[in-house]
Amino acid sequence: MKISELEILWNKALIEVLDKQIDGNELNILAAQTFDSIRRIQIYDTYRLKSQQAVQAKETFIHTSNPFVLAQRSDLNLLNRTWIIYLATYFGKSNKSHWELFNRASFRQDQSLIKFDEIQADLDNYFNYLLSFEFFDSCSYSNHRKYTAKRLTGDKGLFRSMEYFVNNIYNYSTGNKMEFHEMYVLSQKIPNFGRLGGFDFTSALVKCRLNVKEPKSMYANHSTGPLQGLELLLKLTNNNASKSSQIQLSFDLMDWFFKNSKIFMVGQVLEDAICNWQKNTKRYIRYIG
Numbered sequence: 001m002k003i004s005e006l007e008i009l010w011n012k013a014l015i016e017v018l019d020k021q022i023d024g025n026e027l028n029i030l031a032a033q034t035f036d037s038i039r040r041i042q043i044y045d046t047y048r049l050k051s052q053q054a055v056q057a058k059e060t061f062i063h064t065s066n067p068f069v070l071a072q073r074s075d076l077n078l079l080n081r082t083w084i085i086y087l088a089t090y091f092g093k094s095n096k097s098h099w100e101l102f103n104r105a106s107f108r109q110d111q112s113l114i115k116f117d118e119i120q121a122d123l124d125n126y127f128n129y130l131l132s133f134e135f136f137d138s139c140s141y142s143n144h145r146k147y148t149a150k151r152l153t154g155d156k157g158l159f160r161s162m163e164y165f166v167n168n169i170y171n172y173s174t175g176n177k178m179e180f181h182e183m184y185v186l187s188q189k190i191p192n193f194g195r196l197g198g199f200d201f202t203s204a205l206v207k208c209r210l211n212v213k214e215p216k217s218m219y220a221n222h223s224t225g226p227l228q229g230l231e232l233l234l235k236l237t238n239n240n241a242s243k244s245s246q247i248q249l250s251f252d253l254m255d256w257f258f259k260n261s262k263i264f265m266v267g268q269v270l271e272d273a274i275c276n277w278q279k280n281t282k283r284y285i286r287y288i289g
Contacts, residue, residue, distance in 0.1 A: 006031035020237035034273040061113040082173035092142020161191040180215040225275030
């Protein structure tokens with residue numbers, strides 16, 4: 001969709017949901033942020049195409065080391081692909097070290113992929129391999145994981161989380177379509193994940209087409225940025241801006257866009273767009289996170 005089309009869509013939504021309009025410039029910025037949010041979802045289609053090309057060309061797995069390309073390769077089974085999404089979520093992409101932590105956990109030093117069936121068959125051997133070098137040396141987590149302890153062992157260490165996931169992977173890797181919320185709740189049981197990790201993990205499963213349906217909610221209730229954006233929309237349209245009104249608006253907007261648009265992952269698109277819009281409603285700033 002074009003930004004101009006998204007402006008029209010947002011204007012109709014605000015008129016029908018809040019019975020008011022917002023300033024033209026503010027509306028344009030909101031549409032532009034929505035456009036960016038859609039593109040961040042659409043990149044997974046590009047990843048899918050790259051994975052298909054890699055399989056056809058019989059390229060090595062390291063050639064497609066981006067986890068969201070790797071997780072869509074049809075020459076990997078469902079357990080491997082789910083494990084890849086787990087690792088990608090746990091480490092994230094750092095502004096400093098990029099996907100290096102993911103690569104260290106996924107590939108041997110000879111660049112061969114450490115497949116999940118090998119890990120499952122001998123978890124201690126896998127742990128000993130990760131202990132054989134300075135795993136976290138010169139690396140950082142993504143911003144979403146910045147409060148996660150950078151250590152392998154101990155109660156909050158990587159190994160505890162990995163051991164849980166290996167032992168319970170069949171709950172997260174299913175041949176039948178699961179509701180988003182069911183997987184979201186289940187994923188919060190993974191050690192060191194919590195709400196944010198669970199949401200990122202579940203969203204990645206959807207975008208990589210791994211048998212999870214797209215969300216039916218914006219999940220704004222516990223997120224500061226989207227709630228601030230919803231509050232601002234209510235104030236700009238002279239509506240009640242209470243916390244309960246903010247949450248209700250998230251449901252109303254989700255329902256409206258679900259019925260009146262064909263935006264894939266519309267709940268995440270709206271949440272992301274509103275969050276970034278409220279940071280500056282007068283001037284467009286492109287966010288790449």
